[in-house]
Amino acid sequence: MSDRFDLAVVGGGILGLAHALAAARGGRRVVVLDREARACGASVRMSGLITVAGHAPGVQWRRAKRSREIWADVCQHAGVRIEHEGLAIVARRAEAAAPLEAFAASEAGSGCNFYRIEDAHALFPQFKGDIAGLLWSPDELRVEAKSALPKIAHWLEDAHDVAFRWETAVTAVGDGVIETSRGPIAADAAVVCAGDDFRTLFGERLAATGLTRAKSHMLRVRYDDGFELPGAVASDLAVLRLPGFAELDGVDALRERLEAEQPDHLQYGVNLLVSQSSDGSLIVGMSRQVDPSPDPFQPQAIDDLILDELAxxxxxxxxxxxxxxxxxxxxxxxxxxxxxAPNERTRVVVAASAAGASSAFALGEETIAGLFGKAG
Ligand SMILES: Cc1cc2nc3c(=O)[nH]c(=O)nc-3n(C[C@H](O)[C@H](O)[C@H](O)COP(=O)(O)OP(=O)(O)OC[C@H]3O[C@@H](n4cnc5c(N)ncnc54)[C@H](O)[C@@H]3O)c2cc1C
Structure with missing residues (x-):
């Protein structure tokens, strides 16, 4: 054990990097340990949409706001391109328009605008289907997750002296010592950000939290008559799915209509989310199948549900x-x-939704403040 670190972070996904940043900014010596050769978990498979609208009001919404600020700063310093900003939630049905309009008038919707049919078409001439209006949220950021993660890791290494040990599986987190597949590492404190592996470390404790796993289908597609989207796009299905809309007037009527008209979409948890890359292609998601051991298969029938909603x-x-x-x-x-908090010097942090990257940086700040005090 040659080096000694103030903090060991288990996991080189976005949560791990966010914790490493918060600690390094507070002057701590940090090592990030990941069993893979590079990040290849949820953080590089995601849509890359950093969202604010749709998070549950209160703590989660404030976390999303704060994280968005840090994401913007990190992107600038780490050389991560912001592909586009803002999110349009398109109401295909009048039943979706009512809650979206109510959201725009609420505190959580500050900065958002609701547009009726004609204005909505003027803003997004690409929309060809029938729409009843749209909510425009200006805060969302979209990054190309696959390239953003390695860029952020390199920046942490170069600008913040964070050490990275890839291909290093952590087998136990003890008092001042992290046991790994490449031998022990000395660290005064540890944060475990192991994503959806909540069985290897502190498995018994995490089993008691009710955590499970979800699987999503994603596609990258291209239209022949290419167009440029001003921002990301979601649809009625998002109004039902996102916690920030759950309590709004009119959501029950929308649910009733979607249950009658799109039962398969609801069964497979389809929530249309479209974002665009710099080459014009679209990343389109996503479904949600909850299972403690998700299978690896991608049935066409579920992809079709996503593509149908896109159409x-x-x-x-x-x-x-x-x-x-x-x-x-x-x-x-x-x-x-x-x-x-299995002990005073160890934290385990799990983002347990399909919007975890959107609160990562605020969570990093909170955890590090709790472990080391306000200054990190
Ligand atoms: C298809 C899809 C789309 C999504 N879209 C979005 C989106 O648009 N916006 C958004 O905000 N969120 C989105 N999410 C959610 C988001 O991706 C996750 O919440 C977030 O990436 C979780 O980050 P993480 O660092 O905790 O996990 P991960 O990225 O999975 O990283 C965990 C890391 O820990 C490592 N690890 C685990 N155990 C060990 C061990 N014992 N030793 C060493 N290393 C270990 C793994 O190798 C892995 O690299 C999406 C998720 C998916 C799957």
Whole structure:
């Protein structure tokens, strides 16, 4: 054990990097340990949409706001391109328009605007289907997750002297010593950000939290008559799915209509989320199947549900599906974030939703302040 660190972070996904940043900014010597050769978990499979609208009011919404600020700063310093900003939630039905309009008038919707049909079409001429209006949220940021993660890791290494040990599996976190597949590492404190592996470390404790896993289908597609989206796009299904809309007037009427008209979409947890990359292709997601051991298969029938919803907005299905992938993430129907403190110097932090990257940096600040005091 040559080096001694103030903090060992288990996991080189976005949560691990966020904790490393918060500690390094407070002057701590940090090592990040990951069993893979590079990040290849949920953080590089995600849509890359850093969201604010739709988070539950209160703590989660404030976390998303704060994280968004840090994301913008990190992107600038780490050389991560922001592909586009803002999110349009398109109401295909009048039943979706009512809650979206109510949201725009609420505190959590400050900065958002609700546009009626004509204005909505003027803003997004790409929308060809019938729409009843749209909510425009200006705060969202979209990054290309696959390239953003390694860029942020390199920046942490170069600008903040964070040490990275890839291909290093952590087998136990003890008092001042982290046991790994490459031998022990000395660290005064540890934060475990192991994503949806909540069985290897502190498994018994995490089993008691009710955490499970969810699997999502994702696609990259291209339309022949290419167009540029001003921001990311979601649809009625998001109004039902996102916790920030759950309590708004009119959501029950929307649920009733979607249950009658799109039962398969609801069964497979389809929530249309479209974002665009610099080459014009679209990343389109996503489904949600909850299972403690998700299977690795990607049935076409679920991809079709996603593509059908896309066609409802853009008037047709894209001709080209360029790639497909699945991703799994930690999931809890009750708690978007699970934080455990097995002892005074150790924290386990799990983002348990399909929007975990959006609160990562605020969570990093909170955990590090709790471990080391306000200054990190
Ligand atoms: C398809 C999909 C789309 C999504 N879209 C979005 C989105 O648009 N916006 C958003 O905010 N969120 C999104 N999410 C959710 C988001 O991706 C996750 O909440 C977030 O990436 C979780 O980050 P993490 O660092 O905790 O996990 P991960 O990225 O999975 O990283 C965990 C890391 O820990 C390592 N590890 C685990 N155990 C050990 C061990 N014992 N020793 C060493 N290393 C270990 C793993 O190798 C892995 O690299 C999406 C998720 C998916 C799957």
């Amino acid at each position: 409802q907005i853009f008037g047709k299905r894209p001709k080209h599906v360029l790639s497909r992938w699945t991703g799994t993430y930690a999931y809890s129907p009750e708690r978007p974030v699970v934080v455990e």
